[in-house]
Amino acid sequence: MDPASFERRSDCEWEVPPQGGMRVPGIIYADRALIEAMDEKVREQVRNVATLPGIVKASFAMPDAHWGYGFPIGGVAAFDAAEGGVVSAGGVGFDISCGVRTLLTGLRRNDLQGHEQRLADALFAAIPAGVGSTGHLRLEDREMDAMLAGGARWAVQRGYGEAADLERVEERGCMAGADPGAVSGRARQRQRDEMGTLGSGNHYLEVQEVVDIQDPDTAAVFGLRQGDIVVSIHCGSRGLGHQIGTEFLKRMALAAPDHGIDLPDRELACAPLESALGREYLGAMRAAINCALANRQILTHLTRMAFFEVLPQADLRLLYDVSHNTCKEEPHEVEGRTRRLFVHRKGATRAFGPGHPDLPEVFRDTGQPVLIGGSMGTASWILVGEAGSEQRSFASACHGAGRAMSRHQAARRWKGRQLVDELAGRGILIRSVSSRGVAEEAPGAYKDVGAVVEAARCAGLARPVARLEPVVCIKG
């Protein structure tokens, strides 16, 4: 996009002034180079979101924004139920509560020396990955209900992981307000065998080295030192979230005229927060959040088992678990008044700053860890929430590098086998069930995550704490 076509508010803040049906302005947080590289579709989608009923303040895009279904990926928008505000299935995304959790291992890079191949093999054997992959559990209906209501808390009760993990999961491991009854039979059927699986696409489990510390004081609170080994897991709610997204998108599009909503794009399908359909979606979506939290909790247990086989001295403890595809009801101060808003974050990470009452005690003085996944073979980052992001983006930040090229283009340009060999030459071990999947996830198909993180810092959304480099990567 042409930077000159925006009202520039500051170095890293670009405004799309309200026009046409826009109820509020659009705001894109990025530096000049990222704006230049962004597709024109991002502006169009930011403007479309700004037309939705009850939107508060602005339609936002994070520095890693790119073209998504209806809302941009990297989009943030908050709605007020009392002002006719809506909830949108496309505004959450199909992979409901997709997110990242990072585990501390107590290991240093030296401890891994000579064990990398065995660890990669053990993890690859332990972690079911790929399209349609199935796990070790079979959830009958009653157990499915318990999982959908209990989230990571349910998983810990069933022996997956430790009670101490729960304190370090957003919502303390269990999303309130979930309605298992709003989850269809087909969504349940799809998820029956898929608990504790990684999935495909950009999902991964990575063993990483902390290679650089930007903020030593915060890193100390997070338990991160240069040379430490950590594990990051990126995945979501698998078939269940996808099925819920598909079903409600269709129902919301069909019901829009009855709700008096005029959609500029069918993909923006939404329902009033105060309608029966809106409430039903919120209940189903929150159940899908619990599914994703339970899934990452089970994967954590499997990861611990694999490490125990190869490096029994490892002590895997959760740093934090964040979701980046959600709609959450949160109090936010707007023009001096605290209002309860429904904040859609689609490909955007919650980034609560210091003092936020919802954070566990350990992060009360620092702000929450903001976990940013890179692309395969490139760096990941751990950021920390800043107080100012509350006013700037409803306390949200970027979520990753963001695609620069379509899957199809990437698959034509690269060969999976060749990429695996190249990365092995740089000391990065890839294990994947799908050669095409690896090609689609080529590092060159993504933007530079470092530039995205720098823009998030420049915009005051979150502050870099540590940079991680991959050692082993298990891909779907």
Next chain:
DNA sequence: ATGTCC
């Protein structure tokens, strides 16, 4: 993202 089109 996704039993990569019920």
